[in-house]
Amino acid sequence: TLASASDNDLWEKSTLNQVLNRGELRVCAEAGYMPFDMRDKKGDIVGFDVDIAKTMAKAMGVKLDIRNTAWDGIIPALLTDKCDIIISGMTITPERNLKVNFTDPYIVVGQTILLSPKLKGKVTNYRDLNDAKYTIATKLGATSDYAVKRYMSNAKLNLFETESEGVLEVVNGNADAFVYDLPYNAIYSAQNEGKVLHLDESFTYEPLGFAIRKGDPDFMNFLNNYLAQIKGDGTYDKIYQKWFAS
Ligand code: ARG
Known part of the structure; x- marks a missing residue:
């Protein structure tokens, strides 16, 4: 036909x-x-x-x-x-x-955490970060932004245009953690040993x-x-x- x-x-x-x-x-x-x-x-x-x-x-x-x-x-x-x-x-x-x-x-993929090495042992998962004493950096409008607002609403959230600006906040001591997609965090932590600690268990499901x-x-x-x-x-x-x- x-x-x-x-x-x-x-x-x-x-x-x-x-x-x-x-x-x-x-x-x-x-x-x-x-x-x-x-x-x-x-x-x-x-x-x-x-x-x-x-x-x-x-x-x-x-x-x-x-x-x-x-x-x-x-x-x-x-x-x-x-x-x-x-x-x-x-x-x-x-x-x-x-x-x-x-x-x-x-x-x-899923969200994971790049933690300030200063918090080693004190913060072991995303629930520990849900506290007003912590500052979290991530990328504006990314699913990490939404995940922090949903799962870590008590923490202070600072948003950045780019991934690299966000993660630098942790390296420079301005933030306690950077939340982002696992692949990015895995590569960043491998390339910047000692500057961040990767808590690599995903806490979201993201096709x-x-x-x-x-x-x-x-x-x-x-x-x-x-x-x-x-x-x-x-x-x-x-x-x-x-x-x-x-
Ligand atoms: N998967 C995340 C999202 O959808 C981050 C993607 C960011 N992609 C990029 N090319 N910068 O929000």
């Missing part, structure tokens, strides 16, 4: 169709979240997300344009068509899901997904099948090993 007029309409409007016509996939990402999106020495954005985006663009037969976008403006940027997709370690949350659609999760505008079943179908394919054929494992094995 022939596709109906409305099916053709849907495909005409699909972001996937626009990407193919343009010959370029525009990805919103924010550099700063190791090992997903970060700057290399040349200033280019590299990481786990970028490598996945590269293979995806290749599968579509189009060029890739990574657009660095501030975290608190990344969903608005997608909604105003500054990019086709957000691939930026974004946690799938119900609140965000009201505004955008998410693919199936491509990885699952990460790619975000696209609502009402686009054709693009979503491509993305979820593409994810299933690379998870099954070894492509995903290769990229994972490159960025997460240490």
